[in-house]
Amino acid sequence: MEQTPRVPLKSIYRVFFEIGLFSFGGAVSGWIQREVVEVRKWMSHEDFLSGIALAQIMPGANATNSAVYVGQxxxxxxxxxxxxxxxMTGPFVAILVAAMTYQTFMKLPGFPQAMIGTAAAAVGMLLRTSVTSARVSARGLVPALVMAVTFVAVGIFRFPLLAVICVVAPVSVGLAFWASERRR
Amino acid sequence: MIEVLLRLALVLAPISLAAFGGAASMYAPLQHQAVDVQHWVTLREFLDLFAVSRVTPGPGSLLGTLIGWKIAGFAGAVVATLALYVPSSTLVFAVGTVWNRHRGKKWHTALEAGLAPVGAGLLLAGVLTLVRALSEHTSSIVVILAVAAIMAWRAKIHPFIFLLGGGVVCYILYLAGY
Incomplete structure (x- = not known):
């Protein structure tokens, strides 16, 4: 069992409160990855990415599933x-306040456009961190192919996510197991 | 009141537990239940609440929280949020427990190595979906690419600066007539 440093609950709260509050446009995994893996180095890229795959296989919102995985x-x-x-603290308060003030704010000229810009910036951050993960996890031909097939099937052809994972994951895991057997 | 809250929880929890594929897969069943079956909100109100949930932070499924708020006030919002996130989180926690217990075993290492590129592919596919959703606004494509490029160049810039910058840029572009 590898040793992981004991992270204070207060630090976990601070990081995830911030991520939640600014998680516009649904681009959360990239931000969690940036804070937890790249900036704070609480876990490895592989650990995080395999957790992301688990979190996405499971039902429910990907953002909360990822938070539960990392926190646990x-x-x-x-x-x-x-x-x-x-x-959830920030978004919960924000969405209730927004619902109560919506009629007023959305009538302000330029406000909806500014919100779209905010969401676009969030997506830009996700794009950058996803490219980093892609580079880290696609070392070697097989992982690169697995990643490309998953991306094309889900992102471009929009095949059902669960079906794609059920086909791609066993093949990928099998090949990883076979590779580790051969290395011995 | 208690009856309303109980019904809210009993409708929302299964929708969340059946949402394979994230929050986006909850919209259709949520609309069906809230508008057609339970008559909690009209279609018009549902779309208004949907718009609110799009411009605020948090998972898209927080739309359920708004529906709870609409029909039962603050208590409704709290019950809806718990019903949406506690059951699915418990499930993730249970699977995570098994997952972590076997850490270090050979099959676990292989699973982790095999699942990591799948996770990376899903992340990339998620980005594409979000880009597509924003692609009707030319200015947002500019912001997406600019933020990604600046972040690659200066990794330590705080995310809030980007969010604020994106909002300001699109506001200025709007004023300029784009």
């Missing part, structure tokens, strides 16, 4: 509860 990995049940609560 860092601090068990307390970590998972902290990350989930922290991530």
């Amino acid at each position: 990995r860092l601090r068990g049940i307390a970590g998972a509860a902290t990350a989930l609560t922290a991530m």
Whole structure:
């Protein structure tokens, strides 16, 4: 069992509160990856990305599933509860305030456009972190092919996500197992 | 009141647990239940709430929270949020427990190595979906590419700066007539 540094719950709360509050446009995984893997180095790229795959296979919102996975990995049940609560605090308050003031704000000229710009910036950040993950996880021909097939099937052909994972994941895992057997 | 809250939880929790493929796959069943079956909101109100959920942070499924708020006030919002996120999170936690218990075993290492590129491919596909959703606005494509490029060049810039910058740029472009 590898040793992971014990991350304070307060730090988990702060990071996920911030991620939740600014998670416009649904671009959350990239941000979690940036904070948790790249800036704070709480977990490895592989650990995070395999967790993302698990979080996406499971039903529910990807953002909250990813938060639960990372929180649990860092601090068990307390970590998972902290990350989930922290991530939902900001959006919960924001969406109620927005619903109450919506009529006023949306009539302000340029406001909807500014919100679209904010969402676009969030997507831009996700694009950048996804390219980083792609580079890290596509070392070697087989992982690169697996990644490309998943991307094309889900992103371009829009095949059902669950079906794609059920086909691609066993092949990818099987090949990884075979490769590790051969290396021994 | 209790009856309304209970019904809300009983309708929302299964929708969340059946949402394979993230929040986007919840919209259709949510609309069907809230508008056609339970008559909680009209279609017009549903679309207004949908628009609100698009411009605020958080998962798209927070739309369910708004529906809860609409029919039962603050208590409705709280119950709806718990019903949407507690069951699915518990499931992830249970699977995560099994996943972490076997860390270090050979099949676990192979699973992790095999799932990582799948996760990366899903991330990329997710970006494409979001880009497509924004692609009707030319200015947003400019912002997406500019933010990605600046971030590649200066990784330490705080995300909030980008969000603010994106909003300001699109506002200025709007004023300029784009």
